[in-house]
Amino acid sequence: METIGTVEVAIRLAEHDLDEQAVRLLGHEHCKQYIALPIRREDEHLFVAVNDPDNIEKIVGIADITGCYIVPMLADNEDIRFHIDKIFRDEALDSIASQFLVDRRLKDRFDSPELLAEISSAPAVRLIDSLIETGVLSRASDIHIEPYGHDLRIRYRIDGQLVTYNQVSISLLPNVVSRLKIMGGMDIAEKRLPQDGHFTIETGETGKVDFRLSTLPTIFGEKIVIRLLFGQTSRLKKDELGFYSEDLEKLTELFNQPYGAIFMTGPTGSGKSTTLNSFLAELNLDTRNIVTVEDPIENPILGVNHVNVERQGGLNFAGALRHILRQDPDIIMIGEIRDEETARIAMQAAITGHVVLSTLHTNDAAGVIERLTDMGIEPYLVVAALNGIISQRLVRRICRDCAAPASLTPTQAHLLNLPPGTPVFAGRGCPHCNNTGYRSRLAVYEYIIIDEVTRRRIITHPAKYAADQRRKQGLRESATRALLNGHTTAEEVITALSRDNLAEV
Numbered sequence: 001m002e003t004i005g006t007v008e009v010a011i012r013l014a015e016h017d018l019d020e021q022a023v024r025l026l027g028h029e030h031c032k033q034y035i036a037l038p039i040r041r042e043d044e045h046l047f048v049a050v051n052d053p054d055n056i057e058k059i060v061g062i063a064d065i066t067g068c069y070i071v072p073m074l075a076d077n078e079d080i081r082f083h084i085d086k087i088f089r090d091e092a093l094d095s096i097a098s099q100f101l102v103d104r105r106l107k108d109r110f111d112s113p114e115l116l117a118e119i120s121s122a123p124a125v126r127l128i129d130s131l132i133e134t135g136v137l138s139r140a141s142d143i144h145i146e147p148y149g150h151d152l153r154i155r156y157r158i159d160g161q162l163v164t165y166n167q168v169s170i171s172l173l174p175n176v177v178s179r180l181k182i183m184g185g186m187d188i189a190e191k192r193l194p195q196d197g198h199f200t201i202e203t204g205e206t207g208k209v210d211f212r213l214s215t216l217p218t219i220f221g222e223k224i225v226i227r228l229l230f231g232q233t234s235r236l237k238k239d240e241l242g243f244y245s246e247d248l249e250k251l252t253e254l255f256n257q258p259y260g261a262i263f264m265t266g267p268t269g270s271g272k273s274t275t276l277n278s279f280l281a282e283l284n285l286d287t288r289n290i291v292t293v294e295d296p297i298e299n300p301i302l303g304v305n306h307v308n309v310e311r312q313g314g315l316n317f318a319g320a321l322r323h324i325l326r327q328d329p330d331i332i333m334i335g336e337i338r339d340e341e342t343a344r345i346a347m348q349a350a351i352t353g354h355v356v357l358s359t360l361h362t363n364d365a366a367g368v369i370e371r372l373t374d375m376g377i378e379p380y381l382v383v384a385a386l387n388g389i390i391s392q393r394l395v396r397r398i399c400r401d402c403a404a405p406a407s408l409t410p411t412q413a414h415l416l417n418l419p420p421g422t423p424v425f426a427g428r429g430c431p432h433c434n435n436t437g438y439r440s441r442l443a444v445y446e447y448i449i450i451d452e453v454t455r456r457r458i459i460t461h462p463a464k465y466a467a468d469q470r471r472k473q474g475l476r477e478s479a480t481r482a483l484l485n486g487h488t489t490a491e492e493v494i495t496a497l498s499r500d501n502l503a504e505v
Contacts, residue, residue, distance in 0.1 A: 010074045013037065013049060013083045014401045014432065020087075022046060025066040028088045034058050037080050037087075044068055049075035077240060078440055079400065082432065085137060124175035127168065134165065135228055136209060138434075142227050145180075147173050147220035159396050159441050160269060163434070173221050180224055184213040192217055212296075229298050238278045241271075242442030242482070251390070254449055255279045260387030261350035265362045271394045271443055272359045273335070277301065280333060280357065289328055293320040294335035309335075317342040325349060334358040340376045347377055350385035365391040365448045366469040369458060379462060383455045391475060392445040395482065395492040396438035402430035403486065412490040416480060425486040437489075444482055444496060446474025 022038040023031070025046065031037055036058070039047045046068035050058065053072035063070045131154060135143045140156040147153075152173050154165040181188045184197025197213040212227040239248060254262060264272040277299055284290055284303050295309035295317070305327075307320050317334060318341040324332055325345075336359050337343045350356040362371050368389045372382045406426040413420040427437025448454070448469065457465045479493040 010076050010079075011049065012400065013039075013075060013079050016040075018083070018087065023087055025068070026062060027065075028084070030062070030065055031084045031088075034062055035077060035080055036062055037075075037083055038066070039073065041068065045071050047071045047073055049073050049080055051075060051077040051080060076400070082439070124172055124179050127172060127176060128179055131165075132211070132226075135226070139230070140228055142225055145176065145224040145226075147218065147223060149220065152176070158434075159436075159438055160394060161396070161436075163436070170221070177215070177222050177224060180213060180226075181215070184211070186213065186215070191222060227298075231299065236274060236278050238275075238282060241275055241278060242487075243445065244481075247445075247447070250449060251279075251388075251447065252282075254388045254447075255283060255355075257355065257387050259350060259353045259355055261346060261356040261358070261385045262387055263368045263389045264357075264359045265365060265368050265389065265391045266393055267361065269394070270392055271441070272392065273298070275390065275392065275443065276333060276357050276359070280304065280331070283331060283355075288330040290331040290333070291324045291327060291329045292333040292335070293317055293324060294333075318345055321345045321349070325354075329354060331355040331357065336360070343372055343375050343377050344381075347372075347381050347385040350387075351381070356385075362391070364470060364475065365389040365446050366466040367391075369462065370466060373462070379459060383450065383458045386450050388447060388449045390445060390447045392443045393475065393479070393496040394441045395444055395479065395488040395496045396436075397440050397442050397487055398425055398489060399427040399430060399433035399437055399439040401432040401439075402428040402437060404428050406489075408490055412494065415494055416483070416490065418480070422484075424483055424490060426489050438492075442482065442487060444475060444479040444488075444493075446472075446478060 016039050019038070019040045022041040025041070026034075026036065026038050026048070034050070036048050036050045039049055041047070046062075046066055048062055048070055050062075050072050051074070052058065053074050059070050059072055131143055131145070134140075135156060138156060138158055140158050141160075142157040144155040144157070144162065145152065146155070147170055150170050151167045152170050153167050155162045156165050157163075178188045181195070181197065183199045185199070186195045186197040194217065195213075195215045198211060199213075200208060200210050202208055208231045210229040210231065212229065214225045214227075216223045216225075238252070243251065264276055266272050280290065280292075281301050284301055286303075289305070290303075291305040291307065293307045293309060295311075297306045297308050300306050307324065309315060309317060309320060317336075317338065321332070321334065321342060322345065332346075332349060332354055334342065334346055334356065337346060346356050346358060360368050360371055362368050366389075368391075369379075369382055369386070373379055403425050404427070406424050408416065408418055408420060408422040408424060410420045412418075413422060427433060429435035429437045433439040450458075454465075476497055479488075479497055482488045483490060483493050
């Protein structure tokens, strides 16, 4: 196969007229498989957008499928995926909708025609199908169905923000709730107590999608939240998280240490588990025994042994950890350390030859050491076990298709300790980002790598060490860097940082 040279600067697919016939040469499944999108065909040459044009194996594969000479063109990974979703949208809708328009599962479980008719009410069916289709294609993390007075409000959480999708008549609520409860394996007769359920679908567009349902009685009726878990196909690689290359190199070395503990910290929804899972997927080799204990398991990795906490059955984090240590593990991931017993077992495992990964809720990286000692873990044990700490927040990325120059207002400049009028960027809003000005998110972060010098400092002067780390204001520096490089907006940085991070230096 002959290939023609690559383009060094990433192209923007929105600026190209995509040839539908050229796209069909590769097809939906192979476009997703290779993260590649044909742009146009010129005689026997096919110009294809790829995120790694030097990947010879990929180029050869695309050439074999299309029968063309491939001209690879560098494009952003997210841009390619967005246009694949956009071009093949109708196929995706048909695939997803077909999972819900069949009532066979309901007919197998109910003999009453009246009850089946209620659950299968056509408006409710269409509404639920529409909600799930839109949620999947929008890559929403949650769907909120909320009764308020005379209306039923539908909202999606996309890139961490709740966005109102629609409001429909409250009269649909009983049928919507009943149908979702049946799909989730819940008790449709129980309306006074909260319930949890789940169901799964397989689609050509997204692969396996798990839906976790939670109902909650309110004064206007039952509120439902559906969590969407996209599984293996949506897992970000470590170089897609937002870490700069020099930092990513250091963190990769940290995660490849033969033993010791690494903690991720940050508030709920800051992407801690996503970051850990991205590194864990890379560590997942046939030569390693990896075991996780989580509550609940949300993003299983093929080849990793996942253990779910069963509180009603008496299996908590500490109990699961004791059993895991008898399973000859190389790497242990603990969803969250919440008590002294779990923390102590984790620290002891880290100093006896295991890699231990976990999360804690603290405001910054230095707070992890303080939190562990507050739990009752001796400082010498903490510093002996710890290899590193990462603290992160998530900010929304500016949409590349509508990014425009902007400048800091005096208030923003004051909060961020930057000169007024500093040039930055903001999104104007366009169809690619649903007129929000943002598309996807990235991490802003700080990290501590604990070497022998650091260990001695923590042991001798723990309070001074923590104060010195906080004066560095690593989170603020990372967020400011993302702002000045045009990746996010001042509003996002100000929202992501705490009051301490925004305080004057």
